[in-house]
Amino acid sequence: MDKHTGNLSGSPRAVYIHIPFCTNKCYYCDFNSYVLKGQPVQDYLDALEREMEATVRLAPPSRIETVFVGGGTPTVLTPEQMEQFVKLVNTYFADRAEAFEFTMEANPGTTDMDKLSVMKQGGVNRLSFGVQTFDPVLLRKIGRIHTVDEVYQSIENAHKLSFDNVSIDLMLGLPNQTLAQVEASLDAALALNLQHYSIYSLKVEENTLFHDLYEKNELPLPEEEAELGMYLLTMEKLAANGYHQYEISNFALPGKESRHNMMYWRNQSYYGLGAGAHGYRQRVRHVNIKSIQPYIDATLSGLPIAEQFTVSREEAMEDFMMVGLRMLAGIAKDDFIREFGTDVDEVFGSIISRLEQKGLLAVEGGRVRLSQKGIVLGNEVFGEFIGSLS
Structure with missing residues (x-):
């Protein structure tokens, strides 16, 4: 990949x-x-x-x-x-x-x-x-x-x-x-x-x-x-x-x-180690036990995980957009296809178009990114993607 x-x-x-x-x-x-x-x-x-x-x-x-x-x-x-x-x-x-x-x-x-x-x-x-x-x-x-x-x-x-x-x-x-x-x-x-x-x-x-x-x-x-x-x-x-x-x-x-x-x-996988740490691997997120002594005790018999859950394909797509658009270079349409096997416009085209018309997103050169106005109103942009596929 x-x-x-x-x-x-x-x-x-x-x-x-x-x-x-x-x-x-x-x-x-x-x-x-x-x-x-x-x-x-x-x-x-x-x-x-x-x-x-x-x-x-x-x-x-x-x-x-x-x-x-x-x-x-x-x-x-x-x-x-x-x-x-x-x-x-x-x-x-x-x-x-x-x-x-x-x-x-x-x-x-x-x-x-x-x-x-x-x-x-x-x-x-x-x-x-x-x-x-x-x-x-x-x-x-x-x-x-x-x-x-x-x-x-x-x-x-x-x-x-x-x-x-x-x-x-x-x-x-x-x-x-x-x-x-x-x-x-x-x-x-x-x-x-x-x-x-x-x-x-x-x-x-x-x-x-x-x-x-x-x-x-x-x-x-x-x-x-x-x-x-x-x-x-x-x-x-x-x-x-x-x-x-x-x-x-x-x-x-x-x-x-x-x-x-x-x-x-870029929504990549990472190990999360230590009390309360979060990790993400193969579309599974986990959160470790937060309190110090319970964390220490849990490592004596295995991994100190408090909870873990599988991220659905739809949620992974939403995450990809929300965190990727934090970067001013935005997200590459090719990366979205490579990760999910479908075009970003097929999934989020209406949202992207609406935000582009509002002047909050710019679409050019195969990328979707925040406009200058969108940088200041980033939370409004990210909010459009939260739960949009559920």
Whole structure:
């Protein structure tokens, strides 16, 4: 199967691994994460090894192209724990493509030279720092405990060790955030001359402190029009500085796009390992047990899967469109035919035509993609495909 389609007939070439520990819980975060203090970290790493061993035995990997370690905050591991962890990854996913991408999420303030050295020696070649804002007041208001100085120190440490593929996350639409604050953060971020920037809007998720405040009408979010202005400014500034917007929230120098995330957006298969991790293989999705100790216990007798379900052909088609259209290059009609054996226009022609007439989609050169107007109204576009075949 073509490398840009779902690889349904083979094993995944992408691996996601979840480290669920954090120094603290940010006010907006609904990820499966737990404050580090008192957690059985060593038992968790041992459980991860058992899950890796069982996974590759039952579903041997193809040549791996990407590994992405998320959380939580993977860099809260001590240097010794990090050394053990990367050794596990290198043991069970040793057959790798030549242009292998190994990303580790990191928080400023948790990446000293010793830890970064262990990661570098272990093959990590891409870092993604959760910065969120360069405004110190806003950092405290969203529950981040790193300082702006620690951002600069972490980036400097990474450069000293010759990490040449570094990304940072920034957030828009934070409580009381102004356009001027966004511009200042963008300027500070761009002054670092990094390879990649992920810049996305705050979503108020259930089971977060921000959701509780929102329900009480105590979360002073910017107006929708103000947030749109922040996004438009972001696109303008990144483009002016030579960064290609290749996905709704992601900007990169040429060749520095997140290859792992592109696996998701191309609806490709991937292994999902760790507490609460999601995986997708041969049109079967699974979700692992979320809680730490039950996850650890489950690996003693098999795979720690909480639930799994088969994705129907119709749902796979909807997914293909929704995630594929997040990329500004859109979806290739040839890829759709190769994956599903039918033309995208036969399945979604009326939706595509309607969205094209609204000026939200462009169809040209055998591709369907968001128009400039559609980039801003992406959720309206994606919503048209959800459940459209059921």
